[in-house]
Amino acid sequence: MAAAPQDPRGGGFPRFQGEMTVRDPIRALLGGLAAVSLPLAGACAHEAGGDHDPEHAPIADWHLQPDYQLPGNAATDWPRHPTPSAPRRVLDSAPARLSFLGARETGRISGALDARQLPEGPFTLELWMLDHVNTDVGALAGVFSGEGLRKAHWALGRHGDALVFGALEEDGRAITLDLAKADLEAWKRRWIQLVGSWDGEMLRLYHNGRLVAARAPDTWPELPADAQFELVSFTSREPYMALENLVQGVRLYDHALAGDEVAGLFAERTGAADAGHVHPGLFHFTAGPYLNTPGPNSINLVVETDRPSRMTLRFGRDTPLSEALESPELRRRHEFSLSGLAGDTPYFYEVTAREAGGEDISSGLLTFQTAVEGDAPFRFAIIGDTEARPFVNHQVSLGVWDARPHFALVLGDLTDGGYQERRFEWTHEYFTGIGQLAARVPFMATPGNGDADLHWFRHYHAQPGEENFYSWRYGNAEFFVLDSNLGDREREEPGFRARQRKWLEAALAASEATWKIAVHHHPVYTSDENDYGDSWREAGRATGDRRVRDDFMDLYDRHNVDLVLYGHMHIYERSHPMREDAVDVLGGTVYIGAGGGGGNLEDFTPTRQAYSAASHRGYHFGLFDVSGDTITYQLRDTEGRLRDGFTLVKQGEGAGVLIEQAVSESR
Numbered sequence: 001m002a003a004a005p006q007d008p009r010g011g012g013f014p015r016f017q018g019e020m021t022v023r024d025p026i027r028a029l030l031g032g033l034a035a036v037s038l039p040l041a042g043a044c045a046h047e048a049g050g051d052h053d054p055e056h057a058p059i060a061d062w063h064l065q066p067d068y069q070l071p072g073n074a075a076t077d078w079p080r081h082p083t084p085s086a087p088r089r090v091l092d093s094a095p096a097r098l099s100f101l102g103a104r105e106t107g108r109i110s111g112a113l114d115a116r117q118l119p120e121g122p123f124t125l126e127l128w129m130l131d132h133v134n135t136d137v138g139a140l141a142g143v144f145s146g147e148g149l150r151k152a153h154w155a156l157g158r159h160g161d162a163l164v165f166g167a168l169e170e171d172g173r174a175i176t177l178d179l180a181k182a183d184l185e186a187w188k189r190r191w192i193q194l195v196g197s198w199d200g201e202m203l204r205l206y207h208n209g210r211l212v213a214a215r216a217p218d219t220w221p222e223l224p225a226d227a228q229f230e231l232v233s234f235t236s237r238e239p240y241m242a243l244e245n246l247v248q249g250v251r252l253y254d255h256a257l258a259g260d261e262v263a264g265l266f267a268e269r270t271g272a273a274d275a276g277h278v279h280p281g282l283f284h285f286t287a288g289p290y291l292n293t294p295g296p297n298s299i300n301l302v303v304e305t306d307r308p309s310r311m312t313l314r315f316g317r318d319t320p321l322s323e324a325l326e327s328p329e330l331r332r333r334h335e336f337s338l339s340g341l342a343g344d345t346p347y348f349y350e351v352t353a354r355e356a357g358g359e360d361i362s363s364g365l366l367t368f369q370t371a372v373e374g375d376a377p378f379r380f381a382i383i384g385d386t387e388a389r390p391f392v393n394h395q396v397s398l399g400v401w402d403a404r405p406h407f408a409l410v411l412g413d414l415t416d417g418g419y420q421e422r423r424f425e426w427t428h429e430y431f432t433g434i435g436q437l438a439a440r441v442p443f444m445a446t447p448g449n450g451d452a453d454l455h456w457f458r459h460y461h462a463q464p465g466e467e468n469f470y471s472w473r474y475g476n477a478e479f480f481v482l483d484s485n486l487g488d489r490e491r492e493e494p495g496f497r498a499r500q501r502k503w504l505e506a507a508l509a510a511s512e513a514t515w516k517i518a519v520h521h522h523p524v525y526t527s528d529e530n531d532y533g534d535s536w537r538e539a540g541r542a543t544g545d546r547r548v549r550d551d552f553m554d555l556y557d558r559h560n561v562d563l564v565l566y567g568h569m570h571i572y573e574r575s576h577p578m579r580e581d582a583v584d585v586l587g588g589t590v591y592i593g594a595g596g597g598g599g600n601l602e603d604f605t606p607t608r609q610a611y612s613a614a615s616h617r618g619y620h621f622g623l624f625d626v627s628g629d630t631i632t633y634q635l636r637d638t639e640g641r642l643r644d645g646f647t648l649v650k651q652g653e654g655a656g657v658l659i660e661q662a663v664s665e666s667r
Contacts, residue, residue, distance in 0.1 A: 056261075058251040060113060060229075063279055064244040068394040070401050070436045076364040079284040083244070084112040084231070100140055101159035103234035107243050113229035118143065119254035124197040124262075125156045128249035128269050130428060132190045132388045132416065134600040135237040136160030139247050145227040153221045156196040156205075159234055163212075165196035165205045167221050177205045177213040184212065188422060191273060193266050199256035209266030211259055239619070240391040240638075248428075276427035277306045283359050286332075286427045288435070289351050289366060291442040292462045293472065294407055296343035296371045299442060300462035304333045305353050305361070315349035317342070319365065330356060335462050344372045366439050369406060372475045375514070377627040380474070381408040381441075382594050384567030386430060387416035387450050389598035393433025395638040396597050396621050401437055402640075403623050407474065408441055411567035411594060412448025412484075412521030420455040433598070444472065446481045448521035448567065449488070450599075469500050471507045477626055478513035480504060484520035484566070486547040501551050508559035514650055515626065518556060518564045522548045525578070525591045527609045528569040528602055535605035543581075543611070553581070556589050560655040562631070562648060567595035570602045572616040572635060574644055577658050583611065587654045590646075594635070596620040613661070614644040631656060 063081035070076075099105070127141055142155025154167040163179040177196075184207045186192050195206035198220070205213040231250065233243035249269065257265075272280040276287075287304040303311060308330040314321040315338065327334040334353075341347065347370070351363040372378045381400045386393045400408060415425035431438075447468055451457040454468065464470040468483035482500065483489060489496040508516065522545040526532065533541030543549070545568075556564060557579050572595070577588030591611075595602075596619045603617060619638040624631055629651075635644035648656035 056253070056255065058253050059117070059119065060250065060252040062112075062250045063282075064231075064247050064249065065278060066242055066244040066391065066394070066432065068390065068397070068433060068436060070440070071398070074401065074436070074440065076366065076436060076439070078363065079279070079282060079361050081279045081282055084109050100138060100157065100232075100234055101162050101164070103136070103138055103159050104236060105232055106235045106241075107233045109231040109243060111228045112231060113252070115223055115225055115227040118223070118227070118229060119252070122197075122199045122254070122256040124195060124251075124253040124255065124257040126249070126251040126253075126262075126265060127156060127158075127192075127194045127247055129158070129192040129194070129246055130190055130248050130424075131186065131192055131246060132425075132429065133238055133241070137238055137241065137246055138162075138234040139243060140230075140232045140234075141247070141250055142230065143223055143227050144230045145224050153223055153227060154198075156194055157232075158192070158194060163194065163205065163207065165194075165213075166203060166215075166217070177203055177215055179205070179213055182207070182212065184208070187266075187270055188273075188424075190422075190424070191270065193269055195257070195262045195265070197256040197262075204256075206259070206262045209263040211262075238389070238391070240395050241389075242391060245391050273424045273428070274421070275306070276304075276423040278427055278432070279306070283307065283309075283353075283355055283361050285353075285361070285363070287431045287460055289349075289363050289439045290431070290435070290460060291368055291438060291440070292444065293464060294368070294371045294442040294474070296373045297341045298337065298339045299341070299368055299370060300335065300337050301351075302333065302335050302460055302462050303351050303353070303363075304460070305355070306332070307355050308332055309334075309353040309355045311336075311351060311353045313338075313349060313351050315347055317345060317347055319348055321348060321350060333459065337462070341370050343370055344376060345370050363439065368440065368442060372406065375476050375628045377625065378475045379403065379405045379623060379625050381405040382411060382565055382592075382622040382624070383408055383434075383597040384411035384593075384595040385413040385448070385450070385570055385599035386410065386434060386597040387413045387599045388425070388429060390429050390433025392598040392619050392638065393430070396619065397434055397437035399636055399638060399640055400441065400621055400623075405441060405623065408437075408443050409479070409519055409565065410443055410445040410597075411519065411565060412446045413450035413567060413595075413599060414445060414448070414457070415452070416450045416599070417452055418450065418456050419452040422452075423456060426456050426460060444479070444481065444519075446519050446521055447483050447485060449485055467500075467503075469503065471511070473513060475626060476513055476628070477515040477517055478511045480507060480516070480518045480561075482518065482520040482552070484522040484545065484548050486522075486545075486551060497547070497551055501555070504552070505555055505559075508555060508561070511559075514629065515563075515631065515656070516559065516561045518552065518561050520548065520552075520564075520566050522568050523566050523591075523593050524549055524553060524564060525573070525575045525609075525611050526569045526593055527573055527605045527612050527615065528571060529605050531569065531602075535607075541605070543609075560587075560653065561589050562650075562656045564589055564591045566591075566593055567597075569593050570595045570599040571604065572596055572614075572618075572620050572643065573604075573612055574614045574635075574646075575611045576613045577655070578611060579655075586657055589655055590648070590658060592622065594620065594622050596637075616643040618643075 138159025140157035143153040235241040311327040311334040316322040418425040575591040579588040631648040647660040
């Protein structure tokens with residue numbers, strides 16, 4: 001981490017480009033303008049972010065979170081803080097208005113405050129950011145004016161590792177603080193607090209509660225009457241990413257905070273993130289309702305709130321809801337198991353929570369469907385590696401919801417390293433992106449390496465058994481869900497691999513299902529370019545995960561498993577039917593790697609592998625239609641385009657025979 005600045009007049013120059021100049025840089029900031037409280041519906045001049053002294057409270061306090069609802073009547077308005085309500089411009093095809101540190105503007109919240117509402121002298125601006133992507137993205141908050149609000153007067157922001165705080169003069173000369181590619185660590189590798197303060201004499205820039213730069217400028221710009229406070233994003237390298245994915249909180253004060261006050265804000269922010277509080281100060285759901293394990297006569301769900309509460313689950317086949325289950329103990333997490341339900345039947349339900357002070361919140365009216373029975377047709381979806389990108393998760397959710405599957409399988413890596421100390425990867429990312437879908441479509445999940453110590457994986461799921469592996473029957477198919485983190489588990493529990501293999505062999509032998517489908521995280525076959533050897537520099541790379549192949553493949557062959565589904569590689573690939581590690585078009589198992597639910601995209605080997613039938617590099621989801629002796633499959637990208645498809649037909653006791661392939665726009 002960089003050392004604290006020693007020279008208060010040190011600093012560099014901003015790298016704003018384009019039309020970001022100030023017309024009349026005179027005397028002090030905002031001379032003669034009166035500070036006012038905010039009349040806007042989207043500005044929160046209260047202690048939503050903590051207990052603020054009224055004399056020192058922020059004049060603007062926004063908690064920004066993307067509102068990822070499903071379309072139409074499926075939309076559910078869960079409790080959340082209001083956000084700036086002024087017009088918003090998202091620049092898809094329009095010319096970008098600003099260039100910042102080499103990036104072009106992608107969107108903005110415009111007119112959040114106007115000149116009448118801005119502080120007249122000293123001020124402090126805080127940005128609270130969740131940066132959990134592998135590309136350079138950025139955001140600015142500041143005061144802009146002129147045609148198209150293109151002229152920047154002062155701004156605080158970052159792009160990649162570079163930080164800026166300050167202003168520009170008419171001739172473009174900098175009066176600013178600029179840390180180019182600063183060597184500063186994010187909190188828990190994800191969170192960044194930026195604070196810029198101006199006391200009338202000195203500019204100070206803080207990173208995660210610590211002063212990193214200071215400078216006394218010679219002059220400071222006065223603002224014109226058309227000045228407005230704006231939030232601007234620079235996220236072109238991340239498809240579907242919005243400003244609210246990056247900037248989670250904004251505060252503006254009409255005075256310069258002292259260093260210990262900035263450190264206090266940082267402690268407050270990190271405490272809320274550690275606790276999984278998505279909307280600090282607001283009674284809200286932090287996870288769920290999250291549907292799991294649908295059966296013909298049963299279903300499970302998990303719900304969590306930001307504070308201890310009592311919960312009631314009301315449900316029924318019609319409204320008004322006629323039945324109820326109570327969970328009266330005051331606690332954050334509640335789990336419900338419904339039984340005695342009618343098979344293959346839609347139900348309505350609603351969860352209400354009441355905290356100790358008597359405040360109530362509701363999930364709104366939701367739906368689920370119990371499992372089909374016998375050979376009745378059903379549809380299920382697969383989603384792999386949702387990790388870290390709720391904006392992609394939501395785009396996947398829209399496609400899956402449009403297909404109305406009976407349930408979804410998540411192929412591991414729900415998070416990107418969600419250890420016990422990183423609860424926010426569940427509350428702020430996974431449930432933010434997938435939550436609305438998972439409140440209507442039951443989810444079943446297998447653990448991935450990104451789900452780490454499984455603390456929160458177990459906490460948030462209500463799946464069969466006590467082990468990390470289980471079988472589960474739906475209609476005429478049986479799913480064998482395995483923990484493929486074999487090296488880690490064996491170190492934690494010597495003998496785990498032998499125990500899981502023995503269980504799998506017995507479960508496959510006992511299965512009477514028409515279709516046998518195995519589900520785990522790590523690949524048996526993959527053409528990923530470098531995870532199992534560098535295919536660009538060496539021959540003889542591994543075909544997939546060696547431990548998984550050793551423990552599972554012979555059992556798949558022996559017991560005629562029809563499909564094996566996994567993720568881990570952030571690409572899509574389907575094998576030819578395989579038996580004994582060779583193509584067997586009449587009796588082999590089809591292996592599908594579908595890791596395109598949100599993780600950073602990977603790429604393929606430079607030459608095609610013999611086992612590879614279809615592949616696609618891009619975000620995606622899969623849909624299976626099971627009807628008696630036939631399975632029809634389609635792979636779609638996040639724009640809805642067909643990328644792969646096939647039909648399997650069951651003929652006798654062996655694995656299903658692939659009789660038709662419809663590959664569209666595949667590699």
